[in-house]
Amino acid sequence: MATAIALVPALTPLQPAQVAAAVTAPSIQPRGLPASPADDDVKDVPLVVSEITPESVGEKSTVTVTGRVSNLTEETQTGVSVRLRYSSYPLSDRDALDAHADGEGSTLYQSGPRFAVDGDLPPGVSVPFTLKAKAKDLDLLGGLGVYPITIEALSDSAGAIDAQHTFLPYIADTKTGDLDTIKTAWVWPLMGRPQRADDDTYLGDGLNENLAADGRLGVLLSTGAQEGEIDPAETGEPVDPDAEETPESPSPSPAASPGQEPGDETPAEAETEEHSAGQVPVTWAVDPGLLADIERLSSSGYQSLTAGRDPAEQPALQDHDVSVNAQAWLTHARRWLDTDPLLASPYADADLPALLAADLDYDAERSVRLGQETVREVLGRDADPTLSWPAQSSMDSATRDFLAAGGTTTFILNDAALPAQRWLGYTPTAAVSLPVPDREAGTALVADSKLTAAMGADTHSPGAATLSRQRFAAETAMIAAERPSVDRTIVLAPPRDWDPSREYAEGLLEASDSLPWLDVVALNDVKVDNAGTKSRQKLTYPDKLASSRLSGDELDDVRATRRQVKLFNSVLADDEDPFRPAVLRMQSAWWREDEALAAVTRARVSETVETTKGKVHVIPGEPITLASKNGTLGVVLANDLETRPVKVYLSIFSENSERLAVGNYTDSMEIGPGGKTTVYVPLSAKVNGRTVLHMSLQNADGEPLAEEQTMTPVNVTGLGTGALIISGSAVLVLILALAPRALRKWMRNRARTEEASQGPAPEPAGGVGADAMPHNGNGPVRDESAAAASETAPDLSGRQEPDGSADTDRESETVGVDGDADGAPRP
Structure with a gap:
C-alpha cells in the first residue's frame, strides 16, 4: 500500500501508547498498554x-x-x-x-x-x-x-x-x-436429547446445570426472549391449564397524566410496547419431552445414573433435591413464551421415519398427541399444530404424508431435503411450495445448512464469538451479493442442541436486525415464492439419514418392552398408560447419534417395567398341611403400587389334580393402591401325599402378569376310609363295655344321695343302723335272706382282700374309663 494508515493511540493515558504502522510506511510507534x-x-x-x-x-x-x-x-x-x-x-x-x-x-x-x-x-x-x-x-x-x-x-x-x-x-x-434486502426469519430452539430413562431416573445431572441462568438452556431462553437474564430467585407454581382465568378489575394507572382518557397508554406502557416492537421476532421450537424432563425436576427430588454407557454394567444411582434452576426456568418460560409463535416436535423428537417404516404408526401418532398435551400442561398454552420441524430437518415422503394428515401445512427443512437445482448458481429462496398428496400443496421453509453449521460453532473459547458472528455476517452478505436484485428469504434455524455463548446469541440477534442486507421478519409472515419453487429439486431423504435411523434390532427391543407395558396396563383399573413417555423416549431420533446411551436407556426402562409389574403379586405362603379330606387355603394378593388401583384375576391349579383338587373361588378382584386382599380357596384331598399348587395373577384375557409362578406345597395327611371304619368300631366297643358300669355307678350315687337326704337313723344293737333293719313292732328285725344274699354275692370288681372276703367298700369309689377304681391309668 502506498499510504500509511494512521492509528489512534491506545486508551491508557498512564503510559505511552504503541501505534501500529503500515509495513510499507514506517512511522513512530508509541508504547502500548502494559503487559x-x-x-x-x-x-x-x-x-x-x-x-x-x-x-x-x-x-x-x-x-x-x-x-x-x-x-x-x-x-x-x-x-x-x-x-x-x-x-x-x-x-x-x-x-x-x-x-x-x-x-x-x-x-x-x-x-x-x-x-x-x-x-x-x-x-x-x-x-x-x-x-x-x-x-x-x-x-x-x-x-x-x-x-x-x-x-x-x-x-x-x-x-x-x-x-x-x-x-x-x-x-x-x-x-x-x-441492493435488495433479504427477508430473514428465526427459529429459536429449546430442544435437546431425552434426559430420562424411566420417569424417575435421569441419565445424568447435566440438565440441572443447563437450566441455570448461565447454562445452555438458560442462555437460549433469556437471549431468545430478549428480556434479560433469568432471575434464579424467581420461582412459581406449575401452570394448571384447566384453571379458569380470573378477570382483573381495571385500575387507574399511577402514571396517568392530567387530561388522559381511560384506556390511553401511559408513558411507561408506551415505552414497553415500543421495546417489544423493537425486539427481533423469533418462533420458538420446543421439544415436549425436554419440557416434561424439566417439569419433573422442578416438582420433587430425583435420581440420576452415575454409571458408564455399558448397559451390562449395574448403574449406580445418585439422589438429588428438587431443582431450583428448573423452577426458575419454567417460571420465566411460561411468561416469555406466552404470546410468541411456538411449534412443538413430537414427544422426545421421535424418529418418525423409523417408526413408520417399522409399522409403528400408533407410536408415531402417540408421540405427536402426547407432545401437544405436554406443551399445554407445562407451558399453559398450545403449540401451533400447522408448523412442523422434523428431526434432523429432513423427512421422507411417508413422514410428510403422516404430518400433513395431522394438520401440518408448513415444514421447516434443510437444503439436503430440498436441494437447489444443479444448474442454479446462487442460494435459492427458502420459502417454496411443497407438494402433498391428496390435498393442497404445503409450504417448505428451507434452512441453509452452511448457515446452520456456522451458527452451531463452539463460541465459548476466547474470541470465538467474535469470529463466529463475523462469519454469520459474511455468509449472509455473500448470499445477498450473489443476486443483489432478486427477492429471497433465508430461514435461520440453529442446530437443535445449540449451545451458544450469551455474547454470541445476543450478537446474532442484533446482527440479523442491523445488517443492511437483512430484513428480519416473523416466520409466519414469510410467503411462498412460486417462481423460486422451481429453483429446488423434489423432496429427498438422504441415504445417510435413511441408514442412520433406528435399526430393526433397536426397535425389536422397544417392541419387547411395549409388550410388557401393554400387559401391565391391562390390569390397571384406571385405564392409564404410565410408561407411554418412557417408551417414546426410547424411540427418539437423538439416539441415532448415541447408540451406547440409547442401549442404557432401553435396558433401564425394561428393568423398571418388570420391577413395577412385580409390585402386583401373590404373597408366597408357607407349606401347608391338610389333615382331612377337605380344607380351605387363604391366598394373599398385594398391590404395592402407591397410586394406582389394579384389577387382577387369580389362577390356581394343582400339579396333581387326582390327589388334590381345587374348588370354586372368587377369581377376580380389584385392589386399591398399597392394598392387600385374601382369597379363600377350597381344597379337596383324595390321596395322602405332597402336591404343589401353582398360582399366578392374570389379566382379563388370561395372560399371566409375570413369567414366574408362585408355588405352595400342600401335604395331605388325612386317614383313609378303612382306617376310619376300624377306629370307629373300636370306639363303639369301648362305649358298650363301659356303659353298664357307668349306669351302676350312677344308680349307687343316686341311692346314697337319697339316703343322705333322709337323715341319720338310731344305731341298732350290734352296730347295725335301725333304718337298715325291718321293724316288728318291738325293734328292728334283720332280713336273713338279704344278708345271706349279700354275703354270697360275687365281687364285681374282681378283686379279693387278703383274707378271702370281697372288698365291697370299693364299689363306692370313682371308676375310671380304663376300669381302675381311682381313675388312674393302668400300667
Missing part, C-alpha cells in the same frame, strides 16, 4: 480477536480490530508483532468463504496495519493490541462483497505464533439501489 499475566481462559489461545468493527464496512468506515497476544511458551519471545493481511478482491463464492475460514484459501498478500510489542514478551504474559485502518485505504476493488482478512501474530524468535481467519463484508455505495 499482564495471561488469563486462564486464554491459556490455549495465543492470539485472541475480541472485536471487529464495524460488521458491515462502508466506504467511509474505519476498520478496528482489537484483541490480545500471549506468550504461552516457556521461553521469552522477542520482536512480537500482530499484523492484518487481506485481499483487495472479494471471495468468489461460498465455497471460497469456507476454504478461507478453514485456513485453506489463497495466500493474502496485501498487508494492513501492524502492531509491535514494545520489548520482550515473557512466558505467561499477554499484551492487548489494536489494529485500525480506513476502508478507502484498503482499496477494496470489488464493491459489494466479502473480503478475506487474516490476523497474524509473529515473533523474531519463534516465527509464526498464531493466526485467525475472518472476513470483512463490504458495501461500496448503497445509494445506487442495487
Whole structure:
C-alpha cells in the first residue's frame, strides 16, 4: 500500500501508547498498554480477536480490530508483532468463504496495519493490541462483497505464533439501489436429547446445570426472549391449564397524566410496547419431552445414573433435591413464551421415519398427541399444530404424508431435503411450495445448512464469538451479493442442541436486525415464492439419514418392552398408560447419534417395567398341611403400587389334580393402591401325599402378569376310609363295655344321695343302723335272706382282700374309663 494508515493511540493515558504502522510506511510507534499475566481462559489461545468493527464496512468506515497476544511458551519471545493481511478482491463464492475460514484459501498478500510489542514478551504474559485502518485505504476493488482478512501474530524468535481467519463484508455505495434486502426469519430452539430413562431416573445431572441462568438452556431462553437474564430467585407454581382465568378489575394507572382518557397508554406502557416492537421476532421450537424432563425436576427430588454407557454394567444411582434452576426456568418460560409463535416436535423428537417404516404408526401418532398435551400442561398454552420441524430437518415422503394428515401445512427443512437445482448458481429462496398428496400443496421453509453449521460453532473459547458472528455476517452478505436484485428469504434455524455463548446469541440477534442486507421478519409472515419453487429439486431423504435411523434390532427391543407395558396396563383399573413417555423416549431420533446411551436407556426402562409389574403379586405362603379330606387355603394378593388401583384375576391349579383338587373361588378382584386382599380357596384331598399348587395373577384375557409362578406345597395327611371304619368300631366297643358300669355307678350315687337326704337313723344293737333293719313292732328285725344274699354275692370288681372276703367298700369309689377304681391309668 502506498499510504500509511494512521492509528489512534491506545486508551491508557498512564503510559505511552504503541501505534501500529503500515509495513510499507514506517512511522513512530508509541508504547502500548502494559503487559499482564495471561488469563486462564486464554491459556490455549495465543492470539485472541475480541472485536471487529464495524460488521458491515462502508466506504467511509474505519476498520478496528482489537484483541490480545500471549506468550504461552516457556521461553521469552522477542520482536512480537500482530499484523492484518487481506485481499483487495472479494471471495468468489461460498465455497471460497469456507476454504478461507478453514485456513485453506489463497495466500493474502496485501498487508494492513501492524502492531509491535514494545520489548520482550515473557512466558505467561499477554499484551492487548489494536489494529485500525480506513476502508478507502484498503482499496477494496470489488464493491459489494466479502473480503478475506487474516490476523497474524509473529515473533523474531519463534516465527509464526498464531493466526485467525475472518472476513470483512463490504458495501461500496448503497445509494445506487442495487441492493435488495433479504427477508430473514428465526427459529429459536429449546430442544435437546431425552434426559430420562424411566420417569424417575435421569441419565445424568447435566440438565440441572443447563437450566441455570448461565447454562445452555438458560442462555437460549433469556437471549431468545430478549428480556434479560433469568432471575434464579424467581420461582412459581406449575401452570394448571384447566384453571379458569380470573378477570382483573381495571385500575387507574399511577402514571396517568392530567387530561388522559381511560384506556390511553401511559408513558411507561408506551415505552414497553415500543421495546417489544423493537425486539427481533423469533418462533420458538420446543421439544415436549425436554419440557416434561424439566417439569419433573422442578416438582420433587430425583435420581440420576452415575454409571458408564455399558448397559451390562449395574448403574449406580445418585439422589438429588428438587431443582431450583428448573423452577426458575419454567417460571420465566411460561411468561416469555406466552404470546410468541411456538411449534412443538413430537414427544422426545421421535424418529418418525423409523417408526413408520417399522409399522409403528400408533407410536408415531402417540408421540405427536402426547407432545401437544405436554406443551399445554407445562407451558399453559398450545403449540401451533400447522408448523412442523422434523428431526434432523429432513423427512421422507411417508413422514410428510403422516404430518400433513395431522394438520401440518408448513415444514421447516434443510437444503439436503430440498436441494437447489444443479444448474442454479446462487442460494435459492427458502420459502417454496411443497407438494402433498391428496390435498393442497404445503409450504417448505428451507434452512441453509452452511448457515446452520456456522451458527452451531463452539463460541465459548476466547474470541470465538467474535469470529463466529463475523462469519454469520459474511455468509449472509455473500448470499445477498450473489443476486443483489432478486427477492429471497433465508430461514435461520440453529442446530437443535445449540449451545451458544450469551455474547454470541445476543450478537446474532442484533446482527440479523442491523445488517443492511437483512430484513428480519416473523416466520409466519414469510410467503411462498412460486417462481423460486422451481429453483429446488423434489423432496429427498438422504441415504445417510435413511441408514442412520433406528435399526430393526433397536426397535425389536422397544417392541419387547411395549409388550410388557401393554400387559401391565391391562390390569390397571384406571385405564392409564404410565410408561407411554418412557417408551417414546426410547424411540427418539437423538439416539441415532448415541447408540451406547440409547442401549442404557432401553435396558433401564425394561428393568423398571418388570420391577413395577412385580409390585402386583401373590404373597408366597408357607407349606401347608391338610389333615382331612377337605380344607380351605387363604391366598394373599398385594398391590404395592402407591397410586394406582389394579384389577387382577387369580389362577390356581394343582400339579396333581387326582390327589388334590381345587374348588370354586372368587377369581377376580380389584385392589386399591398399597392394598392387600385374601382369597379363600377350597381344597379337596383324595390321596395322602405332597402336591404343589401353582398360582399366578392374570389379566382379563388370561395372560399371566409375570413369567414366574408362585408355588405352595400342600401335604395331605388325612386317614383313609378303612382306617376310619376300624377306629370307629373300636370306639363303639369301648362305649358298650363301659356303659353298664357307668349306669351302676350312677344308680349307687343316686341311692346314697337319697339316703343322705333322709337323715341319720338310731344305731341298732350290734352296730347295725335301725333304718337298715325291718321293724316288728318291738325293734328292728334283720332280713336273713338279704344278708345271706349279700354275703354270697360275687365281687364285681374282681378283686379279693387278703383274707378271702370281697372288698365291697370299693364299689363306692370313682371308676375310671380304663376300669381302675381311682381313675388312674393302668400300667
